[in-house]
Amino acid sequence: MSKIELLAGLHKDFESIKKIDKNGVEYWEARELMPLLGYKEWRKFEGAIQRAKDACGTSSQEVADHFVGADKMIKIARGTKKEAFRKIEDYRLSRYACYLIAQNGDPRKVEIAMAQTYFAVQTRKQEIFQELDQDQKRLFIRGEVKTHNKKLFDTAKKAGVSNFGKFNNYGYLGLYGLTVEEIKKKKEIGKDDVLDRAGATELAANLFRITQTDDKIIKEELFGEEPANATHFEVGRKVRNTIKDIGGTMPEELKAERHIKELEKARKKRLKSGLRKKINIKKK
Numbered sequence: 611m612s613k614i615e616l617l618a619g620l621h622k623d624f625e626s627i628k629k630i631d632k633n634g635v636e637y638w639e640a641r642e643l644m645p646l647l648g649y650k651e652w653r654k655f656e657g658a659i660q661r662a663k664d665a666c667g668t669s670s671q672e673v674a675d676h677f678v679g680a681d682k683m684i685k686i687a688r689g690t691k692k693e694a695f696r697k698i699e700d701y702r703l704s705r706y707a708c709y710l711i712a713q714n715g716d717p718r719k720v721e722i723a724m725a726q727t728y729f730a731v732q733t734r735k736q737e738i739f740q741e742l743d744q745d746q747k748r749l750f751i752r753g754e755v756k757t758h759n760k761k762l763f764d765t766a767k768k769a770g771v772s773n774f775g776k777f778n779n780y781g782y783l784g785l786y787g788l789t790v791e792e793i794k795k796k797k798e799i800g801k802d803d804v805l806d807r808a809g810a811t812e813l814a815a816n817l818f819r820i821t822q823t824d825d826k827i828i829k830e831e832l833f834g835e836e837p838a839n840a841t842h843f844e845v846g847r848k849v850r851n852t853i854k855d856i857g858g859t860m861p862e863e864l865k866a867e868r869h870i871k872e873l874e875k876a877r878k879k880r881l882k883s884g885l886r887k888k889i890n891i892k893k894k
Contacts, residue, residue, distance in 0.1 A: 620646070620721075620728050624708075630822060634852035638708055639680065640701040647712065648721030652699070659701065662710035676707040709733075745873050747810040752870050755805055755817050762824040769827050771838045780839040784846020785819050786862045797866040807866040815853060815861050819846045 627642045640659060641652070649655040659677070666673045680702045683695040703711070712725035742750065763774055771777050782790050782804070790804060799807045805816060823845045832838055853860060 620724055624728070628825075630848075632848075633855065634848045637678075637702040637704060640703055641698070643703065643708060643711070646721065647715055647725055648719035649715075654716075656699075658711050658715045661714035662707060665710050665714055666707065671706070676704040676710075678702040744810055745876075748808075748813065748867065748870065749873055749877065751810055751813040751817060752805065752808075755813055755820065758817060758820045758824065762820050765824050765827050766838050769832050769838050770834050773835065777835070777839055777842060781819055781823060781842040781846045784843040784848075785815060785850050786846075786860075787850070788862055793862060796862055799866050802869060806870045807868075808861075809864055809867045811859075812861050812864045815849055819849050822849070 623646055624638075624643075627646070628636050628638055630636055640655070644650075644652065644655045647655070647658075649658070663673050663677050666676055678701060680700045681697055682700055683697055685695055701707075709729045712722060712729055715722035715725070717723065739747065739750065766774065766777055779789055782788065782793060786793050788796065793804050794800065794802070797804075797807065805813060808816065819842075823842050826832075826841050826845060827838060830841075832841060850860070
């Protein structure tokens with residue numbers, strides 16, 4: 611298996627164990643992360659966690675914000691009349707905490723080496739994204755939305771959804787508090803697709819709605835139109851509440867941007883212009 615395939619597998623596994631709390635905040639459980647990083651014993655993995663916590667403190671971050679104690683009770687006696695339980699230590703980890711654990715894990719483990727590469731790639735992607743201007747960010751996120759929307763609709767179809775217009779509307783109702791037609795009217799965009807006229811911030815909110823709905827339907831093995839619609843609405847509403855909690859602008863209040871196709875045409879024009887310049891330089 612190639613390195614790219616291993617990284618793709620790690621990305622899938624890492625994202626598949628991600629959880630979302632009632633406030634819409636993502637987290638990972640240390641006990642579930644442990645085998646992904648090649649550890650079989652909690653005692654040894656705990657050493658990596660402690661080193662990561664020390665590194666977190668050194669970087670002037672609040673350790674408690676990234677490593678939250680989450681002890682749990684597990685059954686230790688089965689098949690008996692009297693059930694017995696034992697408390698085990700666990701943590702709720704932020705994405706940054708997972709990164710620090712990978713950086714402070716046993717470098718001899720292949721899984722740790724792959725995780726370090728994975729986080730380095732993800733960090734570089736984020737750095738590149740931050741360097742993009744607003745139009746480039748719009749193009750990038752709109753592409754991501756299209757890709758994940760197709761995946762969500764495929765998941766919804768397998769879950770028994772046949773009325774995709776209704777299913778889609780429930781997501782918008784949750785996130786915007788408005789139907790698709792009401793959003794178009796408020797933003798005065800006529801018959802244009804809502805997301806084709808959305809800015810980077812609005813698109814990012816919709817991307818989160820789409821990916822989290824997809825994950826929830828799959829993880830909870832939902833089936834039927836009503837459960838799927840209700841889930842789409844619920845996730846959209848949680849994203850909306852998160853925006854409200856952090857003092858962000860509600861998506862329906864964000865102004866409509868020029869159509870995404872105009873940006874695509876401008877990008878293609880720039881690429882053609884750049885290609886012509888290269889050809890002329892070579893001719894000289």
